[in-house]
Amino acid sequence: DVKVTQSSRYLVKRTGEKVFLECVQDMDHENMFWYRQDPGLGLRLIYFSYDVKMKEKGDIPEGYSVSREKKERFSLILESASTNQTSMYLCASLQDRGRYGYTFGSGTRLTVV
Amino acid sequence: QKEVEQNSGPLSVPEGAIASLNCTYSDRVSQSFFWYRQYSGKSPELIMSIYSNGDKEDGRFTAQLNKASQYVSLLIRDSQPSDSATYLCAVTGTSGTYKYIFGTGTRLKVLA
Numbered sequence: 312d313v314k315v316t317q318s319s320r321y322l323v324k325r326t327g328e329k330v331f332l333e334c335v336q337d338m339d340h341e342n343m344f345w346y347r348q349d350p351g352l353g354l355r356l357i358y359f360s361y362d363v364k365m366k367e368k369g370d371i372p373e374g375y376s377v378s379r380e381k382k383e384r385f386s387l388i389l390e391s392a393s394t395n396q397t398s399m400y401l402c403a404s405l406q407d408r409g410r411y412g413y414t415f416g417s418g419t420r421l422t423v424v
Numbered sequence: 425q426k427e428v429e430q431n432s433g434p435l436s437v438p439e440g441a442i443a444s445l446n447c448t449y450s451d452r453v454s455q456s457f458f459w460y461r462q463y464s465g466k467s468p469e470l471i472m473s474i475y476s477n478g479d480k481e482d483g484r485f486t487a488q489l490n491k492a493s494q495y496v497s498l499l500i501r502d503s504q505p506s507d508s509a510t511y512l513c514a515v516t517g518t519s520g521t522y523k524y525i526f527g528t529g530t531r532l533k534v535l536a
Contacts, residue, residue, distance in 0.1 A: 342522045351528070352528070353512075353526055353527065353528035353529065354468075354512070354526040356523065359522075359523060361522060369523075401467055401468070405522055410456060410475070411473070412458040412460070412470040412473055412514065412524075413458075413468075413470070413514075413524065414470070415467040415468050415469070416467060417466070417467050418466070418467045420465075
């Protein structure tokens with residue numbers, strides 16, 4: 312089975328801190344995604360990457376950046392954390408375009424105080 | 425704006441009944457359709473995928489797709505309390521098909 316691992320299950324950070332969320336997948340997937348999920352708003356795409364060093368903005372990229380230096384690792388960076396970035400962050404990986412579903416990591420619940 | 429719509433629920437069914445979850449989508453070129461189950465506080469887990477019109481069965485789950493009417497549904501037979509979760513519908517979008525569009529989910533409650 313594909314495994315998508317997010318480095319932290321829970322994080323508490325202070326306003327203004329730079330925050331790194333790490334995601335690693337073990338099945339050589341080209342496509343990786345970062346979503347945030349908030350009650351009533353569903354899954355919102357922040358950034359995605361379809362290859363090493365390639366990235367594209369999703370629907371809500373403001374306040375975030377990403378890094379993909381290696382195929383298996385996709386990092387989400389909160390440049391200066393704010394309280395409105397308190398959320399559940401989900402990383403996902405995709406084997407092949409259109410024929411398979413995403414595999415999600417276990418999620419990181421980030422609280423910014 | 426391409427959309428996927430689901431009734432937020434909660435949908436309450438008695439244990440042993442059939443739960444029927446529905447999803448409509450707006451993009452006619454969507455080709456692949458997925459159902460995810462998400463327990464409270466957990467991440468989504470893929471339970472069904474369907475690509476062709478008609479029914480696809482996997483154990484107690486049946487996915488139904490009607491591309492002409494642009495809807496996809498999930499039937500859960502013999503519902504169990506452990507099926508209580510939020511069910512997310514996802515469809516492939518038009519831009520290279522790797523950016524999927526998710527509905528906001530339907531919360532299912534199976535009453536013992």
